[in-house]
Amino acid sequence: xxxxxxxxxxxxxxxxxxxxxxxxxxYLVESHNVFTWFPIKGGLFSRTIANVRAVxxxxxxxxxxEVLGLVGESGSGKTTFARTILxxxxxxxxxxxxxxxxxxxxxxxxxxxxxxxMQIVFQDPYASLDPRQTVRSTLTEPMKIHHTVxxxxxxxxxxEKLVESVGLNPDHLARFPxxxxxxxxxxIAVARALAVNPxxxxxxxxxxxxxxxxxxxxxxxxxxxxxxxxxxxxxISHNLSxxxxxxxxxxVMYLGRVVEIxxxxxxxxxxxxxxxxxLLSAVPEPDPQTRFKKRAILQGDVPSPxxxxxxxxxxxxxxxxxxxxxxxxxxxxEVEPGHWIECHYDIDYKVAKP
Ligand code: SF4
Numbered sequence: 001x002x003x004x005x006x007x008x009x010x011x012x013x014x015x016x017x018x019x020x021x022x023x024x025x026x027y028l029v030e031s032h033n034v035f036t037w038f039p040i041k042g043g044l045f046s047r048t049i050a051n052v053r054a055v056x057x058x059x060x061x062x063x064x065x066e067v068l069g070l071v072g073e074s075g076s077g078k079t080t081f082a083r084t085i086l087x088x089x090x091x092x093x094x095x096x097x098x099x100x101x102x103x104x105x106x107x108x109x110x111x112x113x114x115x116x117x118m119q120i121v122f123q124d125p126y127a128s129l130d131p132r133q134t135v136r137s138t139l140t141e142p143m144k145i146h147h148t149v150x151x152x153x154x155x156x157x158x159x160e161k162l163v164e165s166v167g168l169n170p171d172h173l174a175r176f177p178x179x180x181x182x183x184x185x186x187x188i189a190v191a192r193a194l195a196v197n198p199x200x201x202x203x204x205x206x207x208x209x210x211x212x213x214x215x216x217x218x219x220x221x222x223x224x225x226x227x228x229x230x231x232x233x234x235x236i237s238h239n240l241s242x243x244x245x246x247x248x249x250x251x252v253m254y255l256g257r258v259v260e261i262x263x264x265x266x267x268x269x270x271x272x273x274x275x276x277x278x279l280l281s282a283v284p285e286p287d288p289q290t291r292f293k294k295r296a297i298l299q300g301d302v303p304s305p306x307x308x309x310x311x312x313x314x315x316x317x318x319x320x321x322x323x324x325x326x327x328x329x330x331x332x333x334e335v336e337p338g339h340w341i342e343c344h345y346d347i348d349y350k351v352a353k354p
Contacts, residue, residue, distance in 0.1 A: 027061030027097075028232045029085060029118070029200055034058045034094030036077075036084045040306070053305045054080040055091070056256030062200070067226065067233040069247030069264070071240060071279070075302045077256040078236045082202050085234070086118050087111060098200070116146040119193035123205040125185035129177040135163065135188055136173040139195045146196045162191040165228070167221060183214035187221065194229065201226075203235045207242060219245055240283050244268055252276045255302055255313045262339035273341045274318045277349055296349075312344070320347055 036055035039048040054077045062068045070078050083089040085096055087103055095102050103114050122128040129138060139162055140155040149155040160170045166187040177185055186206060193201055203222065207215040223246060226233055237243050243250055244264060251261040252275065260273040271277045278296040300317055303309055312330045315321040322344075330344045 026063055028064040028099060029234070030059075030061040030095075030097040031081075031085060032059050032095040032097070034081070034084060034096060035092045036080050036089055037092045050306050053256050053308060055084055056305075056308070057094075058253075058256070058258055060251050060258055060261060062232055062234050063249075064232055065230060066248045067235055067246050069243035069250040070234060070236045070253060071238060071243050071250060072253035073238060073279075073302055075255075075305070076253040077305070078238075078253050079204055081253070082120070082204055082234065082236055086115070086120055086202060088120075112146075116148070116196045117198050118200045118202065119196065119198040120202040120204060121186075121189050121193050121206045124209050125182060125189045126177075126209075128189050129185060129192075131177050134174055134176055135159075135168075135191075138177075138188065138192050139163070139173075142192065142195045148196050158195070162195060163188075165194070165225065166191045167217075181214075182210050183217060186210060186214075186218055190218075190221065190225065194225065198231070200232045200234070203233055205237055206235075208237065208239065215242070222246065240268075240279060252279070255308060256305055257313065257342065259314065259342045260340065262336075266336065266339050270336075270339075271349075272335050272339065272346065273314075273343050274320050274347060275314050277347075278317075312342075320345065 034055055035053070035057055037051040037053050040050045040052065041047065042049040056077070058077075058081055060068070070082070072078050080089060084091050087096070091104055094104070096104050098114055098118065101114070103111065106114060133141070136156070136159055139159040140149075140152075143149045143155050143158060149158055159173055163170060163172055168184065168187055168191075172180075177188065180188065190206075206222070207218050210218060219242065222233070225231065233246075235243065235246055247264050249261065249263050250267045251258045252267075252273065253259070254275050260267065260271070260276045262272075267276065268280065271280050274296065278298045281296045282298065296319060298317060303313070303316055309316050309326075311327050312318070312321070312325040315325040318325065324344055328344065330342050332340055332342045334340050335346050
């Protein structure tokens with residue numbers, strides 16, 4: 001049914017991360033064993049009585065110029081991890097490197113310099129734009145704060161160029177957000193992120209609040225901008241079709257940890273972790289013959305991040321769980337070159353019975 005890693009590849013156990021196999025300088029952004037916990041206070045002296053373990057030891061690297069997708073159900077910790085990477089939330093433990101500099105140790109002006117290079121586009125363009133600011137000031141204000149322009153004339157010229165690059169026109173600069181459709185607002189949000197010449201863009205479900213017809217336009221725009229400006233993306237989504245359309249590699253998150261990471265084709269054609277297999281089985285396919293003949297149905301909800309199951313955290317929902325899964329934390333193993341999973345077994349889904 002499955003190859004048991006404990007018997008087959010003791011020597012191949014990796015305790016920390018896929019980063020150990022990387023070459024120096026390969027990654028623009030790296031997270032090393034990052035934890036983001038939120039304490040719950042209680043009792044007479046308001047002591048910490050539990051922790052919400054939103055991110056629970058994530059080590060991944062985003063290669064320069066790639067689009068790395070981050071998928072998982074809601075509650076898997078994707079957004080908290082993304083915000084931790086940008087230092088919008090401070091990690092409880094761990095290191096985050098941007099081009100070799102540990103940004104968890106930076107403060108004040110130095111941190112602000114790195115912030116310019118790492119920008120975010122939020123899910124909801126209705127909430128993320130200031131309704132009292134025109135598009136012009138939405139775009140020129142960050143340029144002035146980060147000193148990427150010398151004067152107003154330069155800022156206005158840059159704003160005109162930016163709106164054109166996202167498919168709007170300079171006449172739009174004088175308008176307010178409420179005068180635009182959802183898709184146009186998201187174009188403005190993308191332009192604002194690009195206003196300070198970043199190298200890394202974190203896209204947090206950028207199309208999920210838009211109509212399906214508009215989603216494809218925004219995805220195509222993001223793809224074009226990535227190539228025009230040589231950007232690196234971390235693209236967060238729960239929509240696997242969107243991830244497949246845009247990403248070179250994909251990391252799958254479950255209950256605060258990355259349980260599988262691989263290049264996109266391998267992950268979609270040959271998923272190895274039972275959680276990924278179940279997520280992909282749930283995607284409707286026009287021709288079922290072309291996809292997995294066997295299907296896995298995810299039972300129940302993601303357990304609470306306050307009370308994480310022992311051993312493998314997916315075991316309460318995994319149809320292949322064994323006694324060992326409850327007792328031992330699964331290692332991160334490279335099952336094929338560049339394809340890593342956090343599981344005790346290498347399951348062959350063609351023959352394995354849940
Ligand atoms: Fe693998 Fe975890 Fe499932 Fe065990 S419970 S088979 S370790 S995913």
